[in-house]
Amino acid sequence: MSRILMISDIHGCIKPFNELLDAVKYIPTEDKLILLGDYVDRGPQSKETVERVKELVQNYNVIALKGNHNQRLVDLIRTDGEEVQPKFLEHGGMQTLQSYCPFMTEDCNEELIKQAREYVRDHYNTHIAFLESLPLYHEDLYHIYVHAGLNPKYANWREQSDYDFMYIKGEFHQSKPFTEKPIIFGHTRTIELHDSPDIWFGQGKIGIDGGCAYGMQLNCLIYDDGHYYTADIKNS
Template sequence: MRRTLIVSDIHGCVDQLDELLLAVSYNPVADDLILLGDYVDRGPKSKESVERVMQLVENDGAVALRGNHDQRFADLIRADSEELTAKFLEHGGIQTLQSYCDLTGDQVVDPEVIRSARAHVSHNYSRHIDFLRSLPLFHEDRNHIYVHAGLNPNFKNWRDQPEHDFMYIKKEFHQAKLSVGKTVIFGHTRTVELQQSPDVWFGDGKIGIDGGCAYGMQLNGLIYYEGVYSTVSVPNNRRG
């Protein structure tokens, strides 16, 4: 059997991602790698994170899902919206523009600088934006449903739920008793919000793996092999 390795919410912490893959002896010939979204914002190396994820998808056949931060970044570059820009900056987007445009934090809050940054990313990194926009919202195999945020329990067929729910849903999903026949593995919500630890959270039919790396906590990896789960965590002592 092949191992399945799952990682979520890298948020610009590409060094921790590489350290984690090294720690588990990741081998694309023998392992299935699934990334649950949010590659940008908050951490120091959003550009490098997207490049690394693209490499893993294109060269290794990894599965990468789309997170809400990935969606927001792509939308920012493609549309001129004051409301979207405000939300982007409020939720860690400053670090993303710093990574892509070599700006300081003070510069990023200037509207003219933001317009120039959008044009710079659109012109020089359109492949990144197209990649993020093209990513699927979920992945499914024999034992698991993989999603960035969760499933809306109000939909009889979870595949029919709005795109927004795949990327944003929280409490309604966490508190629901699902009957989907498979374990749902998700990120988006830091596990410290579900328990008193940033470690992987094992719930009833759900597993949350966002260790809050960009918040100075850790990047979690979940390993599934022959019906058994194990975990690995890489601490972030270099808060970005």
């Protein structure tokens, strides 16, 4: 069996991501890499991160899931942006626009943001189409993989809303095991689950978001021959 490597919430932190892949000695032709969403916002290099993830998916059959920050960027570019723009900017979106648009400044205004949206639409439509196309979950013989979690109210978790796949928190974290396979998830920083940025092993679920874009760490959960191992890169 090949190793399964799981990483989540890179958030534009391309340097720690590449360093982590090197640290775990990732071999694209042998290992299965599964990324659990949120490749943009907060960190300094969203554009480079999306390009890297896109290349991994297209060339090495890497599984990349959709996260709420990915969807928010898609919505900003695909719509008039009015509804999503305040939340996008509030949650690290300015760093994403600065990564994509060479003319963006910290002291921006509505007109500059409008120009940035048009610039991304015109020059990076392949990135937006890629993020838009990502699946909400993945399942194999060993785990269920999802960005945020599963809603325990659903007898068939596949029928839950897109919103739950990308946003659910408390009721999922606090639920007793309700799936046959462990659920691997990101979205919620593990420091919120057990006062540590290290990977959180719960009942029937494993949280792996180490809060890299918040100056903590990027985690990798490794599943190899029935055993779990962990690795991380500090983001200083």
